[in-house]
Amino acid sequence: MFEFITDDDGDRGQVGIGTLIVFIAMVLVAAIAAGVLINTAGFLQSQAEATGQESTDLVSERIDVTSTVGIVNNTSDPTTLAELRVGVAGAAGADQIDLSSATIQAVGPNGQKNLIFTGTNQTNTTVAGGAARIGNVSDIPEGAFAVQDSTGEFVPASDAVLNDDERFTIVFNPETAPFGATDDAFSQGQETSLAIVSPSGATTSVDLRAPDLFTEGGEAVRL
Structure with a gap:
């Protein structure tokens, strides 16, 4: 049991x-x-x-360089450049690229500098002579670059945007470091290298070399 x-x-x-x-x-x-x-x-x-x-x-966001040109000083002794010009466009398949947010690492005869955008509407940059806007290449201050559109007009930051329809020219003042100095601008036979860095960090490198001899003032020479 x-x-x-x-x-x-x-x-x-x-x-x-x-x-x-x-x-x-x-x-x-x-x-x-x-x-x-x-x-x-x-x-x-x-x-x-x-x-x-x-x-x-x-x-x-990669930038392509389409041309590199220097404008010879229009003086009785044309041995220096008055402008350094680099044509740029967006690479194939690139989205819009804001050039005003780009930086350019430049190494030239007078050292090395990181260049930033300056334009017609810049308020945090004092241009040469206290000018209110960039009107000429000589107004571009040391440590800066400017951007021109297809008509040759300097553009503000809001318009400096590469896209499928827009191409621009990045312009440098060869009388400022690292390219040259006020009394010793970028001249015959000199070289400089640029690294154009887009806002996303994509880098495009280009070397500029002035011809060994300029023939006349005001001419455009290939660099």
């Missing part, structure tokens, strides 16, 4: 409880591991997306 629990039954119960504890522990460990893997996968996905976007930007 009565059933007694033997020692063998007690041992089996203890083994069953131990197995259950181990099973629960394994489930907990698996759950923690799964959570770590999910978090890691999400982090890696975010990193991959950010890296992919940066790589896309480096391609889609």
Whole structure:
């Protein structure tokens, strides 16, 4: 009528409880591991997306150089340049590129400088002679570059945007460092190198070398 629990039954119960504890522990460990893997996968996905976007930007914001020209000083002794001009366009498939947010790393006969945009509407830059706007190349201050449109007009920051329809000319004052000095402008046979860095960090390099001899003032020479 009565059933007694033997020692063998007690041992089996203890083994069953131990197995259950181990099973629960394994489930907990698996759950923690799964959570770590999910978090890691999400982090890696975010990193991959950010890296992919940066790589896309480096391609889609690349600037192409279309021409490099110098304008010889129109003086009785035309041995220096009055303007340095670099034509630029957006690379094939490029998105809009804001040239006013670009920087240009220049190395020339008079050192190295990082150049920033200056234009007709700049208020944080004092141009040569205290002029209110960039009207001539000589107004471009040291450490700066200006941008002209296809009509030769200097443009403000809001208009200095490369797109499928717009091409611009980046203009430098050869009488300022690192190209030259007021009494020693960029001249015959001299060289300078430029690295044009778009807002996304895409870099276009170009070397400028003046001819060894200028023939007449006011002429345009290929650099």
